[in-house]
Amino acid sequence: MSLPRGAQPRLELPDPLLAGAAFLAWLAKIGGDEELSVCEYQWKLSKKNHPTPELEDVDLYEYVRSLGRELIVKWPEIIKLTPKGNKWATMWAIHYGVDRGHHGGSNLRRY
């Protein structure tokens, strides 16, 4: 059934914030899971590319734990999005414009 006129899909909380949404979009596109060391490297790149004051001093482990196991899980050496987490992460990535590189290169087109 289609959404009513002008309606946007509802975004489910928690809000991963800009740098988090970019990191999660990367994790989804990389295949939904990745080795912890690679994730930590990418976490730093995402925070550098998408400065987000709330996440400036947050490390990856703390961030993943804050989102909840329903969406993302950390095994000893792997971080993995759950199927529900993939969908949630994609919706927020679209919201923040980080699902893909957009024309003009801005990732802040929604603001």
Place this chain on the structure above:
Amino acid sequence: MAASDTPSGTRLPYDGLFGDSNLIRVIKQVIADPFTEYRPIDLEELTKNSTPTVRESLKVLTSLGMLIKDERDQQHPVYKVNTESKRYIALTFLAYAVLDDRNGTDCMDDVVADYYSELKGKYGPCVVGATYEYSQPVTGDEITYSGVIRNGHLEESYWIRGPSQDPPQEVLYTAPIFPADTSRAVSGYQEQETIAASA
């Protein structure tokens, strides 16, 4: 271990669709994060490839137009993803498709819809509409018909008043259509207008 898994337990690029070459590992990374200005060392860390293989992959992807080499610092060039490249866009969709096929989700649909929302100015009008009034020949009801194509959806509403409707009521139908169907929908309006004219 599944065929699409690597020894470390994570998955092959695109679930093994293109094998597991050094090149496809670099492609997987640059598609997944098109915002980073990559130094070769970044890709060595992220793909676990050696320096020579990363440099070879960068050379190939630059020659294909998927990466743009920025040589302002000639000693330390950086590589940006060419987000205008159609191959980049198609592989982004593929990355989501792989996820969807594995999990039964519809993430790719959401991303494609978002992409289409950027293109709709090119492929179809955002809003096309028609309104007219006519009498229903059998019941004698007076009907105001309104049809609008809005962002790929056909919305039809009928405001009906007359002997068969007490109180008068409005009926609203909404159905998704594709741009290719626009002409059919418009000809549908014309057909109804013909009925109205003859009523």
